[in-house]
Amino acid sequence: MTTTTDPHQGQFRLSMLLYDSRYRSMTIQIVALIGFLLLLGWIFSNTAQNLTDLGKEPSFRFMGEPAGYDINQRLLEYSNQDTHLRAALIGLLNTLLVAALGCITATVLGVIIGVLRLSPNWIVSRLSAVYVEAFRNVPVLLWIVFIMAILIETLPSPSAFRKGEASMSLWDSVAVTNRGVYIPEPLFTNSLGNLHLLGGSSLRFDVSLDLIAILAVLIAGILTSGLIKRRADRIQEATGTRPATWYWRLGVVVIPTSIVLVLLGLHWGYPELKGFNFQGGTHLRNSLIALWLALSIYTAAFIAEIVRAGILAISKGQSEAAGALGLRSNRTMSLVILPQALRVIIPPLISNYLNLTKNSSLAIAVGYMDITGTLGGITMNQTGRELETVLLLMLVYLAISLTISGVMNWYNESVKLRER
Amino acid sequence: MSDMSYVRSEMLPERTPPASSVGFVGWARANLFNGIVNSILTIVSLVLIFLVLAALLPWLFSPTWNSGSLNECRDILNGHEGACWGVINERWEQLLYGFYPNGSEAGSIDQRWRPNLAFLLLFVAVIPVLFNMISRRMNWVLLLVALAYGAYAIGGTLGMIAVVVLLAAAVFVGYKAFSSDKATRAAEIEAGAKRLPNPLIFTAIFPFLVPFLLWGGSIWVFVGAALGFVLAGLAYRYLSTVVGSLAGMIISVLVAIVWWLFMIGPFASAMDAILPIALEQIESRKFGGFMLSITIGVVAIGISLPIGIVLALGRQSDLLIVKALSVGFIEFIRGVPLITLLFVASTLLNIFLPPGTNFDIILRVLIMVTLFAAAYMAEVVRGGLAALPKGQYEAADALGLDYWKAQRLIIMPQALKISIPGIVSTFIGVFKDTVLVSIIGLLDPLGLSNAIRADQAWNGVVWELYGFIAFMFFVFCFSMSRYSMYLERRLRTGHK
Incomplete structure (x- = not known):
């Protein structure tokens, strides 16, 4: 093989595919693509061969068959006669439920711990450091089973309530038992009823018109409150004095909402001890609580570090400059420090939300029926369709992840420093 | 001027500060109240x-260290609240080693020195990579001492002679570094760095030595696997000057693959006939406890590092298809939870491979955890690459280095150094994630704790087991995270 090339000679030779940088990148890419396709084809043919040998033609028809198992914690109505698809949907909603609950509590807890860690109070900052190190250095699965064990082993059983050894907390409205927590549920005397959507199919769901009415009034109130704030801003910019508006802003949110609640006849259904168990109220099962708490405290340790790093990242000159302008310390925080710190905090915060959502798949360890427990657990074991269920499971998580990271990219783009 | 009697002519003696602002009280008032x-x-x-x-x-x-069952604990505690530590006393070895042969079964001998030695050698192999915190001389001393432990565990007259020889060699290599004079010590360290071979040689041998130690079998299989790399390296060195670097690389990879596919078997059996060196073979299903966690974590990180580097380079590259493939792989793996990948390992991996392929579950889990770690590692390395100033790339171009030479000589040494803290935290994450394998039925510490509770004597012991496991994980992860923070400080070469 000759390696001499003459630049004046314009003819194409085969060796230029390797030695001419104009063509070499094409060669490498095509080789990589062919290699990848060969690998993919090899896996496909192996899979097809293996599945034929096992007598399992790949098909998703099993999703339409009756599931035959119960799901005790659910957001939509479901019976064991419903299809595997509906079971998966219930599981997906459960995943989203615990992820949303976990993200909220983890954020609240994490921000508190992160701020406390920066406190000048020696003992408080050390205590927060101990919290962070203790919780993030032990696997989250261990925390989940640990909290589950605490709930089961240390809380009183419903029979203890009967014998009077335990009593309900918060003015007899909440029953904390080793079978779960019973909390009051909102009931409406003049209920507007439900809207049945997609009735008859596996994806059917009901929408409470009461909820829609309340939300509509609430959102309208918040928007009006925003208008009042904008008007106050305008007046402040024009005249220099800001009219007191807080009672207006509070009023337009609270009063219409309260009126709607009264009109609907809101009252609470309290849990009551009947027979061997509590009846009425909303039942939060141990598995949900254990998972929720464990994911929250574990993720909160990471969020605390993110918050701390974000606040420390703002140079001291910023707060000093704000002080020199005469801003009080709470205005310094809300107008100068936080807007800048949030730019540092939010991207890793969202990636921690993503981690929390992915970690919620560990629900299977405590029997919480999330999408991994339904689709990847019982459905897979009952139908023997490993390929299809695991594929669907991955697609669902991938969709959630890509949605969240899409939101993150959009946010990053919108808060990026605009430099000249 | 002299009659300004109202001006004091001498200084007043300093007064002691008020009692409330010094000592513990002062500290408490300033910091706590x-x-x-x-x-x-x-x-x-x-x-x-x-x-x-x-x-x-x-x-x-609670004084329950020597109790033999939960009931005995209850008797000792006599109604008081207290932990039942007897379970840890009885089962801690199992929590550490799983069912690795400990000599308790008839006809078996205690093999646990093998994971112990592997663990010691891990430090010897990793220290020169992580940071030059000890001198080259000390590293060789450590290696000799670790090997002496191995020889001691093998036992027998030959083993004892080997112990003496190894320790003597360690003293011989090390004694110069123990001078009381600081200057002489520094000079010896300097001289040692020139005379002694690079400890990275052992780091290169380590990945082949450890599987041999843990799984056993003939040593020649592992030597053969290592020889594949050696052959590929030689082929590249001699061919690249003749046919150019790209073609040389392709050919050397082909040489290695051909060697691994067709030549290892004959090579190993031939060498076995000449010089049989073998350890008793241990099945994977006997692995358990923290040994399993550490094995999965270390193997996954070790193998995922080169894969991650390749993926990161792919993601940074200008080649559209290569970039798309890398991004697709990384984002896919990072977008799904590890548990789904473990489901793939436990149910699907055999379906993806040619009919009749069947290898054990731990190997399958290792493959999937490695792929998982590789995606995260790629992002860490990419961060390191992105942190390098553009001038470094341009300087490499200006020197006329080709892509691979620039990567090898200029970019990677700096980028990897920046990424070390990230690599350590990825390792911590993967190590913590290894408890997930208990969900697919492997006996990692968490899986073992369920197995222990299935025993009649310990039925109902919860806190002690979870507490012990959590404590062990905490010790491992906390010390590693401290170390990575220390590294971060050491590596911060910017403004101090």
């Missing part, structure tokens, strides 16, 4: 600490 909010916070924290300790300490210090 400066203001109402802080005072409340302090008191709340103290109460919290007291409550936790009051609940925990009596439970922790």
Whole structure:
């Protein structure tokens, strides 16, 4: 093989595919693509061969068959006669439920711990450091089973309530038992009823018109409150004095909402001890609580570090400059420090939300029926369709992840420093 | 001027500061009780600490270390609250080694020195990579001492002779570094760095030595696997000058693959006939406890590092298809939870491979965890690459280095150095994630704790087992995270 090339000679030779940088990148890419396709084809043919040998033609028809198992914690109505698809949907909603609950509590807890860690109070900052190190250095699965064990082993059983050894907390409205927590549920005397959507199919769901009415009034109130704030801003910019508006802003949110609640006849259904168990109220099962708490405290340790790093990242000159302008310390925080710190905090915060959502798949360890427990657990074991269920499971998580990271990219783009 | 009698002519003696601003009281006033909010916070924290300790300490210090079952514990405690530490006393070895042969079964001998030695060698192999915190001489001394432990564990007259020889060699190599004079010591360290071989040689051998130690079998299989790399390296060195670097690389990879596919078997059996060196073979299903966690973590990180580097380079590259493939792989793996990948390992991996392929579950889990770690590693390395100033790339181009030479000589040494803290935290993450394998039925510490509870004597022991496992994980992960923070400080070469 000759390696001499003459630049004046314009003819194409085969060796230029390797030695001419104009063509070499094409060669490498095509080789990589062919290699990848060969690998993919090899896996496909192996899979097809293996599945034929096992007598399992790949098909998703099993999703339409009756599931035959119960799901005790659910957001939509479901019976064991419903299809595997509906079971998966219930599981997906459960995943989203615990992820949303976990993200909220983890954020609240994490921000508190992160701020406390920066406190000048020696003992408080050390205590927060101990919290962070203790919780993030032990696997989250261990925390989940640990909290589950605490709930089961240390809380009183419903029979203890009967014998009077335990009593309900918060003015007899909440029953904390080793079978779960019973909390009051909102009931409406003049209920507007439900809207049945997609009735008859596996994806059917009901929408409470009461909820829609309340939300509509609430959102309208918040928007009006925003208008009042904008008007106050305008007046402040024009005249220099800001009219007191807080009672207006509070009023337009609270009063219409309260009126709607009264009109609907809101009252609470309290849990009551009947027979061997509590009846009425909303039942939060141990598995949900254990998972929720464990994911929250574990993720909160990471969020605390993110918050701390974000606040420390703002140079001291910023707060000093704000002080020199005469801003009080709470205005310094809300107008100068936080807007800048949030730019540092939010991207890793969202990636921690993503981690929390992915970690919620560990629900299977405590029997919480999330999408991994339904689709990847019982459905897979009952139908023997490993390929299809695991594929669907991955697609669902991938969709959630890509949605969240899409939101993150959009946010990053919108808060990026605009430099000249 | 002299009659300005109202001006004091001599200095007043310094007064001692008020008692309330010095000593513990002063410190407490400045740090704990400066203001109402802080005072409340302090008191709340103290109460919290007291409550936790009051609940925990009596439970922790319970005299049940020698009890043989939960009932015995209850007898000893006599109605008081307390932990039942007998379960840890009886089962800690199992929690560490799983069912690795410990000589208790008839006809078997204690093999646990093998994971022990592998663990020691891990440090010897990793230290020169992570940071030059000890001199080259000390590293060789450590290696000799670790090998002496191995020889001691093998036992027999030959083993004892080997122990003596190895320790003598360690003393011979090391004694110069133990001079009391600082200057001589520094000079010896300097000289050692020139005379002694690079400890990275052992780091290169380590990945082939450890599987041999843990799984056993003939050593020649592992030597053969290593020889594949050696052959590929030689082929590249001699061919690249003849046919160019790209073609040389392709050919050397082909040489290695052909060697691994067709030549290892004959090579190993031939060498076995000449010089049989073998350790007793241990099945994977006997791996368990923390040994399993550490094995999965270390193997996954070790193999995922080169894969991650390749993926990161792919993601940074200008080649559209290569970039798309890398991004697709990384984002796919990072977008799904590890548990789904473990489901793939336990149910699907055999379906993806040619019919009749069947290898054991731990190997399958290792493959999937490695792929998982590789995606995260790629992002860490990419961060390191992105942190390098553009001038470094341009300088490499200006020197006329080709892509691979620039990567090898200029980019990668710096980028990897920046990424070390990230690599360590990825390792911590993967190590923590190894408990997930208990969900697919492997006997990692968490899986073993369920197995122990299935025993009649320990049915109902929860806190002690979880507490012990959590404590062990905490010790491992906390020390590693501290170390990575230390590295971060050492590596921060910017403004101090």
